[in-house]
Amino acid sequence: MCRTGSGRDPRAMTTHPVIEVSGLRKSYGGRAVVDGVTFAVEEGEIFGILGPNGAGKTTTVECVEGLRTPDEGRVRVAGLDPVADHEQVSRVLGAQLQQSELQAKITVREALELYASFYPHPADWRPLAERLDITGQLTARFGKLSGGRKQRLFIALALIGNPRVVVLDELTTGLDPRARRDTWRLIEDVRGNGVTVLLVTHFMEEAQRLCDRIAVIDKGRIAALDTPAGLIRRASGSTVISFTPSAPLDEDELQALPALASVAHKDGRITLAGTDETVNAVISLLARQHITAHQLRVTDATLDDAFLDLTEASA
Numbered sequence: 001m002c003r004t005g006s007g008r009d010p011r012a013m014t015t016h017p018v019i020e021v022s023g024l025r026k027s028y029g030g031r032a033v034v035d036g037v038t039f040a041v042e043e044g045e046i047f048g049i050l051g052p053n054g055a056g057k058t059t060t061v062e063c064v065e066g067l068r069t070p071d072e073g074r075v076r077v078a079g080l081d082p083v084a085d086h087e088q089v090s091r092v093l094g095a096q097l098q099q100s101e102l103q104a105k106i107t108v109r110e111a112l113e114l115y116a117s118f119y120p121h122p123a124d125w126r127p128l129a130e131r132l133d134i135t136g137q138l139t140a141r142f143g144k145l146s147g148g149r150k151q152r153l154f155i156a157l158a159l160i161g162n163p164r165v166v167v168l169d170e171l172t173t174g175l176d177p178r179a180r181r182d183t184w185r186l187i188e189d190v191r192g193n194g195v196t197v198l199l200v201t202h203f204m205e206e207a208q209r210l211c212d213r214i215a216v217i218d219k220g221r222i223a224a225l226d227t228p229a230g231l232i233r234r235a236s237g238s239t240v241i242s243f244t245p246s247a248p249l250d251e252d253e254l255q256a257l258p259a260l261a262s263v264a265h266k267d268g269r270i271t272l273a274g275t276d277e278t279v280n281a282v283i284s285l286l287a288r289q290h291i292t293a294h295q296l297r298v299t300d301a302t303l304d305d306a307f308l309d310l311t312e313a314s315a
């Protein structure tokens with residue numbers, strides 16, 4: 001869909017960064033909300049920005065979009081300065097609109113046609129609308145759409161200029177689970193056509209499923225930058241074992257378990273994060289002490305675990 005037939009030759013794609021952010025700082029009223037953020041996004045990547053509320057994610061991506069001027073640092077999109085070269089950047093970068101940017105009375109069709117007219121080589125909005133399941137709403141006014149339909153329209157408008165880079169902030173907020181999954185497939189298609197995606201999200205499942213790499217931002221700084229699997233490995237160990245022991249376990253022996261990342265106790269239940277080696281060692285320990293592990297669960301650590309560890313670690 002996006003970019004297909006738009007004239008960009010995929011063979012001409014290079015592997016150098018299409019987004020470069022270096023030493024970015026931004027303060028409001030003397031308070032630094034982005035405090036030395038550096039990352040680079042390769043062409044064709046889906047790059048996630050994760051972080052707690054108020055971490056500075058939106059401020060960072062708004063500097064990439066040229067909507068905010070950095071106090072310090074360097075931002076480049078396709079080699080261009082988003083503030084100084086705003087017009088050129090807007091031709092290569094598609095961004096999700098904010099609610100206030102569309103008039104309540106405009107219809108879905110008018111919005112799609114209007115936004116398509118802004119670009120020299122727009123995508124055909126019809127298949128885009130079909131894929132986003134908004135063809136039934138073409139004559140509906142924006143102000144009357146449900147939150148989910150508004151969100152779908154915003155995604156369509158972000159993609160309509162056949163952008164080289166698309167910035168999606170809270171992509172699937174307000175969508176039901178089925179629409180969320182449809183949207184993920186759409187984003188994968190978009191990337192399949194060579195578009196670079198910068199994605200701000202609160203949904204771990206979304207980040208884990210879609211992102212090639214993720215920057216975890218906490219209090220204006222990058223707490224970690226890695227692949228989803230790398231973040232999981234480095235933050236909390238790769239395996240989580242939890243059980244309710246039939247008798248108390250000695251805390252020193254738990255702490256001495258090999259490759260242990262963390263131990264938590266709640267309502268008589270013990271949760272250990274570590275590796276397979278930790279799991280084997282705890283099972284041996286239980287057997288030696290003739291302790292039964294009730295409701296034993298062994299699971300792979302998730303990005304949720306990693307996120308909590310990383311953002312708590314820097315608290």
Ligand SMILES: Nc1ncnc2c1ncn2[C@@H]1O[C@H](COP(=O)(O)OP(=O)(O)OP(=O)(O)O)[C@@H](O)[C@H]1O
Binds near residue numbers: 028053060
């Ligand atoms: N224009 C502004 N003036 C003053 N403070 C601002 C402004 N914009 C953002 N902030 C503050 O900067 C901090 C970072 O905001 P930002 O929106 O970048 O965070 P975020 O990580 O995107 O948060 P969320 O997940 O809640 O959207 C917050 O404390 C916010 O209140």
